[in-house]
Amino acid sequence: MAKPLLSAADVKGAWAIIPTPSKDNASDWRATKTVDLDETARVVNGLIDAGIDGILSMGTLGEAATMTHDEKLDFMRALIDAAAGRVPVFVGTTCINTRDTVALTREALALGADGTMLGVPMWCAPSLDVAVQFYKDVAEAVPEMNIAIYANPEAFKFDFPRPFWAQVAEIPQVVTAKYIGVANLLPDLAAIRGRIKLLPIDFDYYGAARMDDSVDAFWSSGAVCHPLVTTTLRDLVAQARASGDWSAAKAFMGRLGPTAAPLFPNGSFKEFSTYNIALEKARMDAGGWMKAGPVRPPYHLCPEPYLAGARKSGQMWAELGKALEAEALGAAA
Template sequence: MTHRLMTPSEVTGAWAIIPTPAKDNASDWRATNTVDLDETARVVNGLVEAGINGILSMGTLGEAATMTHGEKLDFIKALVDAAAGRVPIFVGTTCLNTRDTVTLTRQALELGADGTMLGVPMWCAPSLEVAVQFYKDVAEAVPEMNIAIYANPEAFKFEFSRSFWGQVADIPQVVTAKYIGVGNLLADLATIRGRIKLLPIDFDYYAAARMDDSIDAFWSSGAVCCPLVTTTLRDVVLNARSTGNWKEARAFQALLGPTAAPLFPNGSFKDFSTYNIALEKARMNAGGWMKAGPVRPPYHLCPEPFLEGARKSGIMWADLGRALEAEK
């Protein structure tokens, strides 16, 4: 199988970040082979047919921390087979140490994945030197594999500082990054000098796109609540950029934004991060477009009021999708 490194300019449009569909018994620690492979294939095909530009998987809500090694390999193969080369597939390969990460990254490459969505190991909070060296080592070990840096400071207990971005921008395999927030966006863009395509979350995409023309791609976990909402966001921003008229894009962002509020307990990103997997899967199941299934242990426990908010978020997103469909 031939693999090639992508360029940042090839990372464009709407990238869906998806959960790992779980069978009904997956919350039981006794369960084995918990990945719903049929639903995996259906979801990937549905996203591709809906016009999604790329797929990210096996991050936090993708339950990379709670899947067995065999389940990961089965899931990667199902993703790659279903996509059949139509869109890039990036899979999370972060493990607790560099050697296991390299092993899984090599296996993902052999199975046909286009890239890895790679966060730093999650036992000790890494120093700047440790984090940068980790990415250098994985890139050296698997030089054919594209890397999307998974830049979540709450999950990884690490500040993705300008010094960090300046150093990893020199690693050719690092082509993109799953990025949170817009407060440091312009400074980080200046630091990476066009060598990494930063992907803001869908809720920040309008604001980020207005800040800098290089922002022409984003990530969306809401895509699996209804992909039409995600592709519409992509298209209204693209149209605004080509015409110079941002009125429609601003109006659509005003409809999309309120769906985020119920997802964050007490309006707190820290509280959300504590229950990230359970909240996101509750949101996705309530959206009704896919069956994300239950949460794998030990993260299957979550306060019911928090879950209620997540379900409301998913329903609001799906309702927006139905309204868009009706307008067609």
């Protein structure tokens, strides 16, 4: 029996975006079956035990573009089996054309995925009509699948303008979106009319939540550096919204915010996007909470100074998590 579709109101809290853990030989183009399935299960269980509300996977840092088809299915199966229905699991099914995307989305649904984190195909820069029709076609082909729009302008050569949001808000399966930045947040919220839950990144969540009460969920790749940081941010914002006192949440952002700076080479999102996968996996490995593993080719090459910054970011995040653990123990004593 098919599960009912989610609504925007069902998407709440902290959603972890996870990498696809890789075996030690994954940077060799000759390697096969590179997914570390044991680490996948361990990470999913750890995130759920830590209180994460949902899992997004197989986007850019999830290396969906560089896994083989069999690896994608193996990873999906491991994610879904480990989650066992405890939290929603969205898997990336973006392919280079609509027909392959539909086929993979159907396979993900058959495996039990709750949704797809879906970006537009990457070859030609899409026009507005092309981007909207792509989502309409996938929704029509797989009507039982929830869709999270993966709205990354650098990755998809598309700026996700306001008319796009107004049109995809008419597609019932589109319930949420991985969203970047806050400059256009309020106009985009007006365009979607409450029909899509926009998820800002953890570093933007405090500011976005203060801008509009409908913003009550976010995405966090840092969750796999130490999930307590992510859940603390969620809980402090929820407490602030309930009480009207934002001082504790603001103070926490003063501790979290500096961990972002070393991750972005020369402070540039565009430069970060060129080396996204290598930087994020270096950050995660340095955090020490999970083993993200080597990067799959061809994106395994990255300047060492950039990697050093990413490692610093992961270490800072992990140190904040350990400090939060100590503070919790002190409060309980």
